[in-house]
Amino acid sequence: MVMDFFRGGGQSTIEEVEKTLVEMMENAYVVYEEAMGAVFGGGKSKETKKHVKKTDKEINVAQQEVRRALVMHASVSPTTDIADTLAYMSVVKDVERVGDYSKNVYDLAKFGTDFTGAADFEELAEYRDKVGQLMEDATAVFAVRDEEGAQALINKADVFLDEYDDHVRTAFNSTGPASEAVARALYYRFLKRITAHVMNLMTALVAPIDRLDYYDEAKEDRVEP
């Protein structure tokens, strides 16, 4: 405890925060994988539910740790790393939301959704894989602070956002069973939110502070980085 003062070297607060953000993203991916496993044939189970909840709670605890660390850093060194401090204070909320919306996907399984054997299974699975890949790539890009990679991911993911809206619209206009339409509308809605929040995380690497965090807005309301 007191010996922490004498512990030399180690990472700076900002580096530790970056490491925690990466761990949060990895945990969010774990939640996402489990949730997708549940709606793509696995179904709900007590074990999965327990693990999803536990991992989501870890993400929430990590978010609080990040905020505390950033306030501490700002108090001790107010002018050092000011841009990173403000950026991470903002995007830590996005990472936490990625975990939240992934958990919401699991809720679909809780309400009985199972896409196995559905007519649009291929399409649903394609988006599952696309978003899963986006989360993995974003985590890797953020871990090494690859600015070019972040911009490329933003450009790639931006295309998905319009596609999700099309799918939500289709679900609304569907004449099929309500349970299927609602499940799809929510599924694509959650994927859209996950994608937008991942994009917000990427803006911490490429956008100036005043333009962070707009990808969860409608395109016409957004301030491009």
Place this chain on the structure above:
Amino acid sequence: MDTVESPAASRQASSLSGPVRALLVVGLLYAFLIGVKLLEGGINGLGSDFTDALFQGVSNPLAGLFVGVLATVLVQSSSVTTATIVGLVGTGLVSVEHAVPMIMGANIGTTVTNTIVSLAHMRQSEEFKRAFTAATMHDFFNLMAVAALLPLEVITGVLSNTAKTITDAVAGDIGGGKFNSPIKGAVKWGAEQVESLFGWIDNEKAAAVVFLIVGIGLIFLTLTFITKNMRVLVAARIERSLNAALAKSGAVGIVVGMLVTIAVQSSSITTSILIPLVASGILLVRNAYPITLGANIGTTVTALIAALGIGEVDGLTIAVTHTIFNTVAILLIYPWPKIRYIPVTLAEKLAELALRRKSLALGYTLVSFVLIPLAGILILR
């Protein structure tokens, strides 16, 4: 994509590497000691008539206390005040007995900085209440300490006598009120080099005034830059140790506060760092309290360093008295649950009042730290 920098691109690189900054701090410490030595030489050069008149007033303990408060409020650093007092005591013109109240006053005066910092939170009521409580609990603790120990010291001399015993045992008098300091020779040489720069001043008294001004200036400037550089050097350590102390109370906090203050050579920095942490709610007032008390002990190291530089037994005695005073104050108040939180409770009550009437916070700061000491000095001199 325009050319505005992203947070990643704008990450600040430290302009100086750690080892270079550490070397700079060593150089600044040396310059600080030269400043204390110059101050001592300047005071001596002014002659006893002038200095007797100047320090006559501080023979009244309360006047000495108020001088300590006001001087510290003006320079916003108890380290500067105590280092200057060590220099004055080293000259023999101010006795240890008369310097003790001034040192205690410096303790009270130094709390003005975090009180001012807390006023910045005025626009957010709850934040302000927490911040103002955290700031003023330090004031109340130091007032309680002075109320208990100043009369005792005036009547019995127990603090300064204990310090004298320790100083004699540790340093020893090699004659003429001096002790063997390993750095005294180097400091003396440095001070002589600076004095030689002003060799063109024929008038002895004018030269003494110049040495006095340069000495005080050096003390002030070097301590400012030592604090700034040390803050950068040990920022990660401060963050780690404060993080570890966030949910803790008691001895851990006291030790953390002491270590952080020794590292940055300023209790104001330590206590001011705590204000936004308490205001934002991530550090509880009662967990910040022991850190604040630790800062009281940590800040006494500056005077000890100054005393080593001048090598005068009395200078070392007053520096040790400062350490004893702050340690005894903690031992007198903190271990006993019934009185431990009196300063916190008083601070909470004052913050409640200040919350209802915010001008009270400004008035409290102005009256306690400026008007009362000023009136006290004018009346008691």
